[in-house]
Each structure stands twice: as C-alpha cells, then as structure tokens.
Amino acid sequence: MKLVLLGPPGAGKGTQSAAISARYNVPHISTGDILREAIKQGTELGKYAETFMSKGELVPDETIIGIVAERLKQPDAAKGFLFDGFPRTVAQAESLDKVLAESGNALDAVISLEVDEEEVVKRLSSRKVCADCGAISAAPADNNDKCKACGGKLYTRTDAQPDAIRTRLQVYRAQTEPLIAYYTNKGIIHPIQAEGTIEQVSDRISESLTA
Numbered sequence: 001m002k003l004v005l006l007g008p009p010g011a012g013k014g015t016q017s018a019a020i021s022a023r024y025n026v027p028h029i030s031t032g033d034i035l036r037e038a039i040k041q042g043t044e045l046g047k048y049a050e051t052f053m054s055k056g057e058l059v060p061d062e063t064i065i066g067i068v069a070e071r072l073k074q075p076d077a078a079k080g081f082l083f084d085g086f087p088r089t090v091a092q093a094e095s096l097d098k099v100l101a102e103s104g105n106a107l108d109a110v111i112s113l114e115v116d117e118e119e120v121v122k123r124l125s126s127r128k129v130c131a132d133c134g135a136i137s138a139a140p141a142d143n144n145d146k147c148k149a150c151g152g153k154l155y156t157r158t159d160a161q162p163d164a165i166r167t168r169l170q171v172y173r174a175q176t177e178p179l180i181a182y183y184t185n186k187g188i189i190h191p192i193q194a195e196g197t198i199e200q201v202s203d204r205i206s207e208s209l210t211a
C-alpha cells in the first residue's frame, strides 16, 4: 500500500501512523521526524531546516523533495509506505506523483484527518515527545515527565510556542489544504473525522480503507 496521511498540525498524524504502518506492513516515513533527527545530529541539513521549523514555516520544497527521493530508494519502501507530513504543497505532491510514475506506480489512498483548530491548539500545547524513542504523549504530568513506553526524558517541541503554532496553522491553510482538492480530483481521498478517542479515529481509518 502506498499511503499519505494528511492533516493540520496536531491532527494526530504521528499518533495514528504506528497502527496503520503495522497493519499494512509498510514503513512510516515522517519528514518532520527526519528533519528533527538531522537537527539532533547537528548536520548541515538540520541547521538549515531548524531556521524554518522553529518559526513554524515550511522547509523549502527542493530540500524536502530531495530527502524523500533518497528515502524512497531504500529497500523497505519498495513494498509501499505511509507518508506522514509529506506532501505539504502542491509542488511536493506533483513531484511525488512523478517519482512514483517513473516506476509505474501511484498512490493508493490519502487519509485526510479533519479536526477543529481549537482542538489542535489544545493538543499541541499539551503534547510532549520522548527524546529517546520518539513516542508521543498527551498527558505527561501524571508520570513525572518520563516516557510511558521506555522511561526516556520527555520534551516539548520548539515549534509548540503559541506564535509558531499560529504560523503552522496559517501555513497549513495556505499551502497544504489545497492538497485536499488535488487528491479529491484523483479520487483517492479518505476524509476521516479525527475527533474522539485515538481508538475511535483508528477504527474510522481502518473502516474507510477497507470499504
């Protein structure tokens, strides 16, 4: 399966990805995670990306398209993939279509998570992420800032400041939301109501993909 998970910041893309990639036995490829790892490693890419990410702006298309083209060459992506946070602009979507078409392939489905802005601001303001295993946590206060999965230290992402959240939502509306129409025209979009419990959202995704 060749899948894309689309949705505003805080919609639950990262949260839902583990179950979907396990169900279809495909790698979960998050461009945000790749960039954050580059920042952690202090690479040139990381230093460059951080100047955009800390403000909530998109990293330029040519950088992202290069990263994704390299990632798709890895053997595990031959059987399919789940993209999380990519594509984010029409230029990125067109580039992905082109790369896939070169090997006679195309996307199977785009899962579009739909959630109110008020709810995503609430989710993003309280989220913590494990520095060791990357697990996403919604309620760290009750476990002493330790990851429930591995005991690692939890941190707040630098793009969780109120100004950066506002910018990320504006950027989503202006640059990423047009992809809903792009994929609707291709007949592969699966709109999913992403409020309710994590399990309810997961069930809706499963039902939609198997319908």
Ligand code: AP5
Pocket (backbone or CB within 6 Å): 007, 008, 009, 010, 011, 012, 013, 014, 015, 016, 030, 031, 032, 033, 035, 052, 053, 054, 056, 057, 058, 059, 060, 064, 084, 085, 086, 087, 088, 092, 123, 124, 126, 127, 128, 136, 137, 138, 139, 159, 168, 194, 195, 196, 197, 198, 201
């Ligand atoms: P990226 O890492 O992709 O971040 P994002 O799209 O802004 O999304 P988030 O990771 O913030 O949210 P999510 O939808 O994954 O929600 P989560 O599951 O964590 O990108 C970061 C930055 O990198 C971008 O701003 C940009 O600068 C750059 N970048 C990345 N890709 C790029 C690209 N292709 N082009 C250009 N630049 C790029 O959930 C959020 C919280 O809600 C968690 O606490 C979770 O526990 C909670 N939650 C989840 N589901 C529920 C639920 N059903 N009920 C209650 N709480 C829930």
